[in-house]
Amino acid sequence: MDRLRVLIVDDEPLARMRLRGLLADCVHPGATVVDEAGSAAEALHALARLQVDAVLLDIHMPGMDGMALAQRLRDQPVAPAVVLVTAHAEHALQAFEVDAVDYLTKPVRRARLQEALVRVEQRLGRSSSVAPPVQTVDVPTLVVSDRGRVLRIPVSEVVYLRAEMKYVTLVTARHRYVLDDALSDLEQRLGEAVVRIHRSMVVAKSAVRALERRAPVNGEADEGGETWAVQVEPGGEWLQVSRRQLPQVREVLARAG
Structure with a gap:
């Protein structure tokens, strides 16, 4: 099965780097970071030129925040799945209002991120009942x-x-x-x-x-x-x-x- 194509949107470079590193360790499904954006405007530009399955979207950003961007993406004919990421938990209810697939709180853990990717795959209709193949042992x-x-x-x-x-x-x-x-x-x-x-x-x-x-x-x-x-x-x-x-x-x- 193809790897999920993911766009990371966060105004903090270190946060984007951490998410990229965590995604590299995710399997079943795996994910490929196709681009990063430090603002909603950069994210919209990236989405206009790239095929993206999912957006890992920080809520608190200068200018248009993540919630406003998620609402804008929801109104698109073909919208990527949105996973909201924030250090604060008070926006959980709003996440349902913008039809977010999942809601992650910082610091994001790999296991929790993997669960979100599974939900993205299900939203896209790619989920499979076939058990994943036995993997060779990688160097930890x-x-x-x-x-x-x-x-x-x-x-x-x-x-x-x-x-x-x-x-x-x-x-x-x-x-x-x-x-x-x-x-x-x-x-x-x-x-x-x-x-x-x-x-x-x-x-x-x-x-x-x-x-x-x-x-x-x-x-x-x-x-x-x-x-x-x-x-x-x-x-x-x-x-x-x-x-x-x-x-x-x-x-x-x-x-x-």
């Missing part, structure tokens, strides 16, 4: 942004992830990347490949090399003036382990031994 990846580019980082290259302010830093053997995903979401996506060592840090199990009592990390210590820390490779960096997560880290080392 994380989608990250690097200087405006969307990159897919193999999970095998992940050393650790650290939550810092509103972003998460992903550290690999050669690079550091800044993600806009929540640490809990990334931890869930990485699954058994990682272990949480601290409320703000997740480490790849394959990267853990040692567990020791050491001098305080980031100024934190217990009553003995020390703290537990794990050494990760490559790099040999020592990372603090909280008391709560200590049993899990010991189990990882025991299994590795």
Whole structure:
């Protein structure tokens, strides 16, 4: 079955980049981003020259907002399916008024986006009762942004992830990347490949090399003036382990031994 042709409309470049990355991971149905638009005017221009199955449409934009654009698209003879995307949930009722296929709240999760694509396919009359073919096992990846580019980082290259302010830093053997995903979401996506060592840090199990009592990390210590820390490779960096997560880290080392 053909991949869905999707137009992303959002005035925030980072939000468009995140949606593009999430769409790259969607299957059954899959989707191809045919263009991006930073305003309703740009979206209308793109729709005039492109064949589009679905529009991922942010509601809050300067000028004509997403709700007004959705209403305008609804009045067209052949209209693409509209999936509204917003950081606010108060417009859910209006989404039905403009005949939106689905309504997603930010931060959008891949599984929820996949559900929206299924609804788009059903709206277009493409849904099939045939079970999807068995897929070959792909190399697990994380989608990250690097200087405006969307990159897919193999999970095998992940050393650790650290939550810092509103972003998460992903550290690999050669690079550091800044993600806009929540640490809990990334931890869930990485699954058994990682272990949480601290409320703000997740480490790849394959990267853990040692567990020791050491001098305080980031100024934190217990009553003995020390703290537990794990050494990760490559790099040999020592990372603090909280008391709560200590049993899990010991189990990882025991299994590795």
